[in-house]
Amino acid sequence: MxxxxxxxxxxxxxxxxxxxxxxxxxxxxxPGARGVLRRMPxxxxxxxxxxxxxxxxxxxxxxxxxxxxxxxxxxxxxxxxxxxxxxxxxxxxxxxxxxxxxxxxxxxFQMIFQDPFASLNPRQTVQQIIAAPLRAQGASSGEIAREVRDLVQLVGLAPEHLERYPHQFSGGQAQRIGIARALAxxxxxxxxxxxxxxxxxxxxxxxxxxxxxxxxxxxxxxxxxxxxxxxxxxxxxxxxxxxxxxxxxxxxxxxxxxxxxxxxxxxxxxxxxxxxxxxxxxxxxxxxxxxxxxxxxxxxxxxxxxxxxxxxxxxxxxxxxxxxxxxxxxxxxxxxxx
Ligand SMILES: Nc1ncnc2c1ncn2[C@@H]1O[C@H](COP(=O)(O)OP(=O)(O)OP(=O)(O)O)[C@@H](O)[C@H]1O
Ligand code: SF4
Ligand SMILES: [Mg+2]
Missing domain, CATH: 3.40.50.300 (P-loop containing nucleotide triphosphate hydrolases)
Known part of the structure; x- marks a missing residue:
């Protein structure tokens, strides 16, 4: 400090x-909403x-x-x-x-949100979603593949889930994906x-x-x-x-x-x-x-x-x-x- x-x-x-x-x-x-004559408090x-x-x-x-x-x-x-x-x-x-x-x-420091579906990109697979923060850190393809496999297992999902999209999961499973991404x-x-x-x-x-x-x-x-x-x-x-x-x-x-x-x-x-x-x-x-x-x-x-x-x-x-x-x-x- x-x-x-x-x-x-x-x-x-x-x-x-x-x-x-x-x-x-x-x-x-x-800031307050803009009124006709002045801004609200x-x-x-x-x-x-x-x-x-x-x-x-x-x-x-x-x-x-x-x-x-x-x-x-x-x-x-x-x-x-x-x-x-x-x-x-x-x-x-x-x-x-x-x-x-x-x-x-x-x-x-990372964040997990209330609505897992709203916070996951519907056009990305689970693999892509969890890999994104690792890629942003500059990890190699090999490291990313290994880490993503470990993370999916860590949060209780199966390897075959990696190629699926968020809408193919229940709310609880989607939140597990959000947690894996946050922990990546x-x-x-x-x-x-x-x-x-x-x-x-x-x-x-x-x-x-x-x-x-x-x-x-x-x-x-x-x-x-x-x-x-x-x-x-x-x-x-x-x-x-x-x-x-x-x-x-x-x-x-x-x-x-x-x-x-x-x-x-x-x-x-x-x-x-x-x-x-x-x-x-x-x-x-x-x-x-x-x-x-x-x-x-x-x-x-x-x-x-x-x-x-x-x-x-x-x-x-x-x-x-x-x-x-x-x-x-x-x-x-x-x-x-x-
Ligand atoms: N972008 C914003 N512009 C103006 N007011 C906002 C904005 N975001 C939140 N507020 C107001 O700030 C206050 C606190 O909101 P916040 O979302 O932090 O509460 P919360 O405790 O998370 O509520 P909830 O339990 O409903 O999620 C509320 O009165 C809300 O209307
Ligand atoms: S007793 Fe008074 S100070 Fe305490 S919570 Fe109630 S209103 Fe507030
Ligand atoms: Mg809130």
Whole structure:
């Protein structure tokens, strides 16, 4: 990490010395739509997001639709340029690096998308799809052929699949192709944006299991994006909960799931079905009122206050900062659970 980034990171949050990825005060404001007389206010999709990802770990990133998960994920791998903050990969600030200078690093971070069919070129065979990132790296034909065969096997597809086209596969198999392509350059970080949301529940478990096995075998770190806490529970080592562009709670998986400190996390967890029917009947459901507000016109103070069962007068005026609580995780709430 350069001295400059280290100091910037220090101010926002203590930096992990072994961080693979350090994200500090990341922000994205999309320009507002052009009206007849003037432009509408900008959409602050991501606002002051800070976290670290350690090598080989999975950070689950969850929150309701529109809270800024995909925008954050795309900024992590520079598919989108942030309007504020920094992203450092192995200590190197990549936020404003030109695409040319970024190229040697590109192979180190990859992305998996929600809709595998939309992200695979329908006119290319599986062989061509998985070979593309290797070819871009300048690998020889022999190396590419060997690597593609290994990758296909690694993700549980058969050699005869190599000559087929994406439309000849099921959703789960297509996602395996997306995973093989993402892993082709042996990345250290993969941002997976809702990689199982479009799949049948039975297939979801298979893909999550595959990703876990690949992490054990290859040591790759994941930022795993999902709508709800149930999907990321199994795979995550740590979890970050987003609301209206900000992280409201972040910590080790067990701390966040067993002792949530933010009212929003508690509400999300109360909607996760429990395997034991008696426990399911007995538990209290926290129903949030209304939909999340628009990031084009966020509420004052704590942006969760219009929906928060614990809101008090201070919450309408003062935005809470993400701070360490008596529980082990960091929470942005004036009145967290203790
Ligand atoms: N290119 C864009 N221009 C303007 N606004 C955008 C753009 N992309 C996203 N937004 C807005 O930014 C906010 C965050 O969007 P984002 O797609 O990151 O949310 P998300 O958490 O991934 O949602 P979902 O769960 O539905 O995928 C939303 O209000 C969205 O409408
Ligand atoms: S700061 Fe207030 S409104 Fe926001 S989550 Fe905490 S109690 Fe609720
Ligand atoms: Mg999204």
């Amino acid at each position: 350069t001295t400059e980034t280290l100091h910037a990171a220090d101010r926002a949050q203590p930096a992990l010395s072994d961080a693979l990825l350090s994200v500090r005060d990341l922000g994205m404001t999309f 900008g959409v602050r999709a991501v606002d002051g997001v800070s976290f670290d990802v350690r090598p080989g770990e999975t950070l689950g990133l969850v929150g309701e639709s529109g809270c800024g998960k995909s925008t954050t994920g795309r900024m992590l791998v520079r598919l989108l340029d942030p309007t504020a903050g920094t992203v450092a990969f192995r200590g190197q600030d990549i936020t404003r690096t030109s695409q040319g200078r970024l190229r040697p690093l590109r192979s180190k 350059t042996r990345p250290e970080l993969v941002v997976a944006d809702e990689p199982v949301s479009a799949l049948d529940v039975s297939i979801q478990a298979q893909i999550v299991g595959l990703m876990e096995r690949l992490q054990r075998e290859l040591g790759v770190a994941y930022v795993f994006i999902a709508h709800d806490l149930a999907v990321v529970k199994h795979i995550s080592h740590r979890v970050a909960v987003m609301y209206l562009g900000r992280i409201v709670e972040i910590g080790d998986k067990d701390d966040v799931y067993q002792r949530p400190a933010h009212p929003y996390t508690k509400a999300l967890l109360s909607a996760v079905p429990l395997p034991d029917p008696a426990a399911e009947r007995a538990r209290e459901r926290i129903v949030l009122l209304g939909d999340p507000p628009s990031p084009a016109n966020p509420p004052s103070g704590c942006t969760f206050h219009p929906r928060c069962p614990k809101a008090q007068a201070r919450c309408r005026e003062e935005a809470p900062l993400l701070t360490l609580t008596t529980r082990a995780q960091q929470v942005a709430c004036h009145y967290p659970e203790t």
